[in-house]
Amino acid sequence: MKSALIIFGFIFTLFSILPFIKSPLWWIRVLDFPRLHVAVFLTIILVTYILSFGLGGTTEKVMLVVWFLAIVNEIRYVFWFTPVARVEGLRTEQKHPANAFTIMIANVRMVNKQHQKFKELVLLENPDMLIMNEPDEAWHESVRKEFDAHFPYSIKKPLDNTYGMLFWSKFKLHDSEVRFLVEDDIPSFYTVIELPNGKKFDLFTVHPQPPRLMLNTETREAELLMVARQAKKTNYPSIVAGDLNDVAWSSTTKLFKKISGMLDPRVGRGFYNTYNALVPFFRYPLDHVFYDPEFRLLSLRRLSKFGSDHFPIAISLNYEPLNGDEQEAPKADCEDKEEAKELIQEGLEKGEERNQEKKENGEQKAEKKPAH
Structure with missing residues (x-):
């Protein structure tokens, strides 16, 4: 048992240390996700070891101290998403918010067939705007009417590649674009929303690729940081929403916030884990809404399951441009901007490689297709 605890303690400590490496390698970046889980498991290992074998000699004490520091390292990331931390996005103080609206975000999971259950949930929630990630044509046809x-x-x-996107709105849209920022088959949306009183704001919707086996994160970082820079430069206040395939406490998300100057309503409130809805213990906050300080929060809610591996999430905001200075937004320094520039360049280069590979694979498939 002692050897097993030491081995597992070493493994989970390594899980805590590896994300310090600034690398897009999938097996490193995926360790950004389970910060809380690593802290919990390592705490269990530490306590079990001490209760079973005591503090031991100098070598063992050093080992236990290292484990403890690894636990602290994990907790310092997730701490900010607990009610103990100071909130980042302030709530509105208006008793009757005049420019309020609700956005619902849902990764519907392309293979999920519970279309009717999703439609019923949307119509029950009655949001002003709806963002759907992963819809294919079958999903579109089932909800279109x-x-x-x-x-x-x-x-x-x-x-049909799990990166489809649909957006619906009760409010007028202007200058709408479907953009392919990094990869030719992964879209993002841009539009200008006009509220009923004529006020306008920008909306960016995104769904970059996640880190997974043999797929690194260069393109994810590039897409998110490109959107961050675009949102910062627009003439209107901006909102960025969607399935970012990244956790709220990662270095990429922190850099995104600094470059964009946007707020995260989760800070000081909770995790609001949206994935994996099918696995109760292993859940992470992957679906996000970030917004400029000109907006104030009314509510943030994780909604009920409907068959997808993601929970939908709904956020209600009020547009209050006169109160923007009262919220402290993240700011980027020269080092942050240079890092973002380098990550964008790396991601665009990797995106070009993937685009070329997809074209070649498509041509090869076409050549192998039998003639009729």
Whole structure:
């Protein structure tokens, strides 16, 4: 048992240390996700070791101190997403918010067939705007009739590669674009939302690739940071929303916030884990909404399951441009901007490689296709 505890203690300590390496390698970046889980498991190992074998000699004490420091390292990341920490996005103080709206974000999971359950949830929640990630044409056809009637305005790009995107709105849209920022088959949306009183703001919706086996994160970092720079430069206050395939406490998300100057309503409130809805213990906050200080929070809610591996999430904000200075937004220094520039360049280069590979693979498949 002692040897097993030492081995597992070493492994989880390594899990805590490896993310310090600034690398897009998937097996490093995926360790940004389970910070809380690593802290919990390592705490259990530490306590079990001390209760079973005591503090031991000098070597063992050093080992236990290292384990303890690894636990502290993990906790310092997730601490900010607990109610103990100071909130970042302030709530509105208006009793009757005049410019309030609700955005619902849902990764529907392309292979999920519970279309009717999702439609019922959306119509029950009745958001002003709806962002759907992962819809293919089957999903589009199943919800199109009801949602087109409910939401007069929309942007649509259903795809069968799990990166399709649909957006519906009760409010007018201007200058809408479907953008392919890094990879030719992974879209993002940009539009200008006009509120009923004529006030406008920018909305960016994103769904970059996640870190997974043999797939590194260069393109994810590039897409998020490109959107961050675009949001910072627009003429209107901005909101960025969608499935970012990254956790709220990662170095990439922190850099995104600094470059964009946006707030995260989760800070000081909770994790609001949205993935994996099918696995109760292993859940992470992957679906996000970031916004400029000109907005104030009314509510943030994780909604009920509907068959996807993601929980949907709904946020209600109020547009209060006169109170923007009262919220402290993250700021980027020269080092942050240089890091973002380098990551964007690396991601664009990797995106070009992947685009070329996909084209070549497509051509090869076409050549192998039998003639009729």
